[in-house]
Amino acid sequence: MTQPHDARGVLAEVARLKELAAPGRTIWSREGLLAEVECPLPLTWSLLRRMMSVRGGLGRMFNDFGLDPDPEVDPSSVLDLCFGRPYYNLRRLAHLYFRDVPLVHRFGHAGPSAQGVAFSTPSLDFRHFSLPLWGRFPHTAYRMIRARAKIGRLRRTLAEPLHAGIASMFMSQARCAALEDLSRLTIPALQQRLAMWVELTADEFASAALKPYFFAARAVEGLSSRFGASDATRLLAGVRPRPEADAENLMRCVAEGTCHFSVVAEKLGHRGPAELE
Numbered sequence: 001m002t003q004p005h006d007a008r009g010v011l012a013e014v015a016r017l018k019e020l021a022a023p024g025r026t027i028w029s030r031e032g033l034l035a036e037v038e039c040p041l042p043l044t045w046s047l048l049r050r051m052m053s054v055r056g057g058l059g060r061m062f063n064d065f066g067l068d069p070d071p072e073v074d075p076s077s078v079l080d081l082c083f084g085r086p087y088y089n090l091r092r093l094a095h096l097y098f099r100d101v102p103l104v105h106r107f108g109h110a111g112p113s114a115q116g117v118a119f120s121t122p123s124l125d126f127r128h129f130s131l132p133l134w135g136r137f138p139h140t141a142y143r144m145i146r147a148r149a150k151i152g153r154l155r156r157t158l159a160e161p162l163h164a165g166i167a168s169m170f171m172s173q174a175r176c177a178a179l180e181d182l183s184r185l186t187i188p189a190l191q192q193r194l195a196m197w198v199e200l201t202a203d204e205f206a207s208a209a210l211k212p213y214f215f216a217a218r219a220v221e222g223l224s225s226r227f228g229a230s231d232a233t234r235l236l237a238g239v240r241p242r243p244e245a246d247a248e249n250l251m252r253c254v255a256e257g258t259c260h261f262s263v264v265a266e267k268l269g270h271r272g273p274a275e276l277e
Contacts, residue, residue, distance in 0.1 A: 010083075013082075013083055017080075017082060020080055020089070022091050026090075026091050027090045027105070028082055028087035028088060028089055028090070029087060029088045029090060030085070030086070030087050030088070031088070032088070032119070032213075032217065033086060033087075034276070036273070036274060036275050036276045037086055037276060038085060039084045039085055040086060040276070040277070044276050044277055045081065045086070047198060047202055048077075048079065049075075049077040049079055050077070050198065050202045050203070051201075051202040051203075051206045052077045052078050052079050053073065053074045053075065053076075053077040053078070054069045054070070054071055054096070055074055055203070056077070056202050056203050056206065057202055057203055057205070057206020057207040057208075057209070057210055058077075058078065058096070058206070058207075058210060059073070059074075059096065060203060060204075060206075060207035061206075061207045061210050061211055062096045062097070064207065065147055065150060065151050065154070066143075066146055066147035066150040066151075067096065067097050067098060067147050068097075068099050068100075069095070069096045069097070069099065070095040070096070070098075070099035071099070072095070072099075073092050073095050073096065076089075076092065077092075078092045078093045078096065090105045091104075091105075093105070094122040097122060098140065098143070098144070100136075100140075101124070101140055101144075102124070102125040102126075102127075102128035102129065102133075103122040103123065103124060103125060104122055104125040105120065105122050105123075119213070119214050119217035119218060119221075120217070120218075120221050121218070121221070154211070154215075155215045155218075158211055158212065158215070159212075162208055162209075162211070162212065166205065170200070170205045173200070177197070220232060220236065223235060223236070245267070247264075247268055250267065250268065
């Protein structure tokens with residue numbers, strides 16, 4: 001996963017990316033990706049691809065919304081490594097909505113810029129509509145309307161079940177696992193335990209944890225389209241996370257001596273550069 005530095009390596013990487021690109025135009029974007037996955041090592045990259053695939057947490061989230069992700073997105077996921085750094089492949093990201101409906105992210109004068117498109121709404125690409133697809137379009141439109149209504153319901157009711165149920169249950173399981181003595185387990189048992197935690201984290205928990213990010217991205221997109229990007233930024237200036245998850249405020253309390261660092265480590269974990277490694 002190292003970045004190519006010599007001329008031959010650069011040319012080989014450019015050739016690989018040309019093979020990844022679809023006919024026409026393929027756009028990659030890092031907007032919305034964690035800074036902690038700047039240049040992931042092989043194990044981290046494999047887990048990240050699993051989470052951002054159709055079978056992983058991202059695909060499960062779209063299925064929960066009543067959408068129909070295209071299985072062809074796997075095994076590549078919606079991410080590609082470009083010179084050692086992960087990027088969203090926006091063509092594949094658009095295919096997470098409906099497998100048999102041509103959708104595309106538009107840019108420039110026709111839509112949003114590439115600065116906020118990770119979960120922006122793709123548009124119908126009528127250039128690639130076939131006659132059979134036109135015949136199925138009334139049913140397709142009904143599926144889209146139904147999915148949109150379900151997303152609206154989930155947006156209004158998601159916060160408390162996520163905070164009080166799924167998130168707290170996952171944290172409780174993680175705390176119990178941290179107290180286990182793994183030194184007595186055999187290699188096959190350790191591999192089985194790793195597979196269990198990969199599924200629990202990258203598939204089950206991620207499908208719930210990604211939903212607030214999805215809704216937040218959609219809310220910012222709506223504000224930006226209505227008021228403009230600069231005014232939307234000012235409107236969001238006072239938005240803060242829950243007190244127990246407000247890292248900035250917790251660190252300020254540590255600096256002021258009103259909170260011990262062990263409390264921060266308990267609530268947020270040990271945060272730092274390359275923490276996912």
